[in-house]
Amino acid sequence: xxxxxxxxxxVLDGQGGQSETGNVAPVLHEIRHALARLASTGESTxxxxxxxxxxxxxxxxxxxxxxxxxxxxVVNALGETRIExxxxxGVWLVTHRSPQETVLSTQIEITRTPSLLSTPAEDLxxxxxxxxxxxxxxxxxxxA
Amino acid sequence: MKDDQTLGERLRESGISRRGFLKFCATxxxxxxxxxxxxxxxxxxxxxxxxxxxxxxxxxxxTGCTESLTRSHAPTVEGLIFDHISLDYHHxxxxxxxEAAEEARRIAMEENHGNYLLIVDGSIPQKDxxxxxxxxxxxxxxxxxxxxxGAAAIVAIGTCAAYGGLPHANxxxxxxxxxxxxxxxxxxxxxxxxxxxxxVITGVLAHxxxxxxxxxxxxxxxxxxxxxxxxxxxxxxxxxxxxxxFAETFDDEGAxxxxxxxxxxxxxxxxxxxxxxxxxxxxxxFPIQAGHGCIGCSEPDFWDRxxxxxxLSVPTDDAGNILLGAAVxxxxxxxxxxxxxxxxxxxxxxxxxxxxxDDLNGD
Amino acid sequence: MTADxxxxxxxGTGFDWALTIFVFGMLLRLFEVLSLGRKPDLSEGRGSGVQxxxxxxxxxxxxxxxxxxxxPVRIINGYVFHIGxxxxxxxxxxxxxxxxxxxxxxxxxxxxGIINALGVLTxxxxxxxxxxxxxxxxxxxxxTGSDYLAWLVTLLPVLTGYLAYNHMLLPYTxxxxxxxxSVELLMVVAPFTKLTHMFSFMLARWYQGYRAGHRGVES
Numbered sequence: 001x002x003x004x005x006x007x008x009x010x011v012l013d014g015q016g017g018q019s020e021t022g023n024v025a026p027v028l029h030e031i032r033h034a035l036a037r038l039a040s041t042g043e044s045t046x047x048x049x050x051x052x053x054x055x056x057x058x059x060x061x062x063x064x065x066x067x068x069x070x071x072x073x074v075v076n077a078l079g080e081t082r083i084e085x086x087x088x089x090g091v092w093l094v095t096h097r098s099p100q101e102t103v104l105s106t107q108i109e110i111t112r113t114p115s116l117l118s119t120p121a122e123d124l125x126x127x128x129x130x131x132x133x134x135x136x137x138x139x140x141x142x143x144a
Numbered sequence: 145m146k147d148d149q150t151l152g153e154r155l156r157e158s159g160i161s162r163r164g165f166l167k168f169c170a171t172x173x174x175x176x177x178x179x180x181x182x183x184x185x186x187x188x189x190x191x192x193x194x195x196x197x198x199x200x201x202x203x204x205x206x207t208g209c210t211e212s213l214t215r216s217h218a219p220t221v222e223g224l225i226f227d228h229i230s231l232d233y234h235h236x237x238x239x240x241x242x243e244a245a246e247e248a249r250r251i252a253m254e255e256n257h258g259n260y261l262l263i264v265d266g267s268i269p270q271k272d273x274x275x276x277x278x279x280x281x282x283x284x285x286x287x288x289x290x291x292x293x294g295a296a297a298i299v300a301i302g303t304c305a306a307y308g309g310l311p312h313a314n315x316x317x318x319x320x321x322x323x324x325x326x327x328x329x330x331x332x333x334x335x336x337x338x339x340x341x342x343x344v345i346t347g348v349l350a351h352x353x354x355x356x357x358x359x360x361x362x363x364x365x366x367x368x369x370x371x372x373x374x375x376x377x378x379x380x381x382x383x384x385x386x387x388x389x390f391a392e393t394f395d396d397e398g399a400x401x402x403x404x405x406x407x408x409x410x411x412x413x414x415x416x417x418x419x420x421x422x423x424x425x426x427x428x429x430f431p432i433q434a435g436h437g438c439i440g441c442s443e444p445d446f447w448d449r450x451x452x453x454x455x456l457s458v459p460t461d462d463a464g465n466i467l468l469g470a471a472v473x474x475x476x477x478x479x480x481x482x483x484x485x486x487x488x489x490x491x492x493x494x495x496x497x498x499x500x501x502d503d504l505n506g507d
Numbered sequence: 508m509t510a511d512x513x514x515x516x517x518x519g520t521g522f523d524w525a526l527t528i529f530v531f532g533m534l535l536r537l538f539e540v541l542s543l544g545r546k547p548d549l550s551e552g553r554g555s556g557v558q559x560x561x562x563x564x565x566x567x568x569x570x571x572x573x574x575x576x577x578x579p580v581r582i583i584n585g586y587v588f589h590i591g592x593x594x595x596x597x598x599x600x601x602x603x604x605x606x607x608x609x610x611x612x613x614x615x616x617x618x619x620g621i622i623n624a625l626g627v628l629t630x631x632x633x634x635x636x637x638x639x640x641x642x643x644x645x646x647x648x649x650x651t652g653s654d655y656l657a658w659l660v661t662l663l664p665v666l667t668g669y670l671a672y673n674h675m676l677l678p679y680t681x682x683x684x685x686x687x688x689s690v691e692l693l694m695v696v697a698p699f700t701k702l703t704h705m706f707s708f709m710l711a712r713w714y715q716g717y718r719a720g721h722r723g724v725e726s
Contacts, residue, residue: 120166444511456518460515466523473531486542489543
């Protein structure tokens with residue numbers, strides 16, 4: 001019986017090497033159309049990557065092609081969500097993670113500002129209440 | 145746990161922010177295979193979603209479906225959804241046993257009559273009065289009929305419950321049947337697969353929880369969102385099929401390069417499921433990605449549809465002996481017909497009489 | 508019956524029956540002709556019959572100039588159909604897999620896109636063939652029901668194969684079953700129509716060529 005070290009292993013480039021399937025190009029075209037729509041009508045698009053058939057390495061290849069742009073943000077809500085603008089302004093990579101750090105879903109948002117970044121309207125009134133509460137408290141008056 | 149709270153209230157009570165809720169809705173949409181544009185609708189529906197009672201019946205099965213499900217939600221957001229259902233009976237998972245377990249089932253049925261969700265995994269043996277599988281002395285057949293009566297909807301989890309599955313395979317010694325073979329007049333949804341993809345199980349349950357209805361179904365009773373495309377159509381190896389690049393064996397150059405597995409018996413073209421996009425183990429991989437063709441486990445009677453390693457375009461039977469017989473018979477019949485024709489020719493030649501001038505002149 | 512069960516029948520029992528009838532029928536027709544026999548030719552040949560026979564098998568593949576000049580469209584269409592049909596049958600990978608499994612023979616195939624295009628070409632050439640048959644008074648007069656049947660059972664496999672591959676009309680599983688059944692229909696009908704020429708053309712060309720070669724005349 002052959003031992004483990006006798007089995008020939010060929011290591012392939014797993015870091016965004018050129019995928020042979022050609023599954024990345026259609027996604028790029030979809031992004032391109034969404035970007036054109038955003039520029040002309042202002043309509044945002046969100047693409048759920050878990051619904052796209054990818055070979056191992058395809059996703060990394062796509063991320064490699066999109067690159068990293070000027071903005072990156074982290075939202076700490078129900079685990080970490082990382083929001084990064086790619087080298088193509090208006091194309092955002094949104095990665096939702098669980099509190100246990102497993103990836104829940106990955107989305108490409110074609111928008112001016114990803115919705116998760118803007119403050120929810122209900123939170124504004126909560127913030128107002130909280131600040132009012134603080135200002136009317138004795139601690140605030142003392143430090144003033 | 146207050147039963148009258150909505151899911152939105154419960155989530156906020158457990159300290160989840162509005163951004164967290166939005167994120168939850170986005171991942172739920174992804175889980176339900178709905179487009180991201182549905183997120184606002186999901187958010188609105190979840191705000192008002194109520195906590196349903198769920199009774200889970202396991203019949204003639206291998207517990208693989210439950211195993212699959214329990215691997216789906218442990219560390220993820222789907223867990224929040226499962227915190228929100230009241231799983232009142234599941235004889236493998238619940239703490240109670242024996243009479244106490246059956247009592248829990250009866251109480252849940254009484255209190256939620258007409259409103260509970262019934263989940264079934266495993267087929268139901270019908271032969272000889274259904275004696276081949278019983279729980280607490282009750283046959284599966286009787287228990288299914290009893291519990292289905294007061295259910296709002298039924299979800300058949302796994303190919304056994306959906307279509308009979310392995311127990312139903314030829315020659316089906318126990319007379320195994322699917323839920324829809326026995327129950328009529330209730331909405332029945334099939335989540336087939338052996339086992340079904342965990343995120344598909346939770347996605348379907350999330351859909352029911354969120355919208356209070358069953359999603360749109362295909363002709364085999366499966367949710368179209370997950371079973372609308374064949375494995376082949378969504379397979380990342382599809383470009384190799386188009387180019388005519390196939391693995392011929394499991395260890396050749398093509399297999400190493402990840403070419404199409406059609407010739408090795410992949411049933412992807414006739415199998416409808418979400419493996420190719422949803423994948424398994426937190427989107428890690430699925431059988432084709434691991435180098436093995438699809439065996440078609442989400443289709444009815446997949447066990448009896450020819451060899452797993454025979455290409456779809458190849459006939460399932462070996463007609464060798466019949467063929468030899470047909471060839472011999474054809475040759476013999478041909479020769480016989482030929483000889484008869486020849487005999488006729490000879491007879492005609494012999495019967496032929498020469499015509500003389502006198503004959504022609506006549507009288 | 509579900510689409511899967513339908514497909515199982517087409518791949519199983521249906522195929523067995525069709526193949527049995529095909530083999531039985533073809534050999535029946537072959538031996539029917541062969542066992543008729545011919546009277547021994549006692550004449551001294553002026554040329555080689557064997558050479559003439561072999562030559563004719565090849566040369567009859569090309570049309571005679573005079574015939575071609577009379578009906579170029581019909582002859583070119585004949586080529587288009589036969590080349591297209593044979594390419595789709597023998598160079599589509601899933602079909603090769605069938606021959607490999609049943610006969611242990613395999614050869615390289617063509618990319619699916621090319622096969623798909625050839626399929627369309629074949630369908631159009633069959634439609635044109637029918638149009639030519641119906642518009643030519645002589646051909647129309649000579650045509651019997653058997654000719655139209657042969658045309659139909661030849662068209663159906665190509666058409667259903669195209670529909671199945673392109674996901675048209677029926678779900679893939681059902682259409683694949685219909686496709687396989689249409690091939691089985693062709694196999695059952697072929698031995699009892701002019702479609703026997705798929706095997707007998709060689710025999711006929713050999714016989715004609717042999718006779719001509721023996722006599723030392725052009726075949």
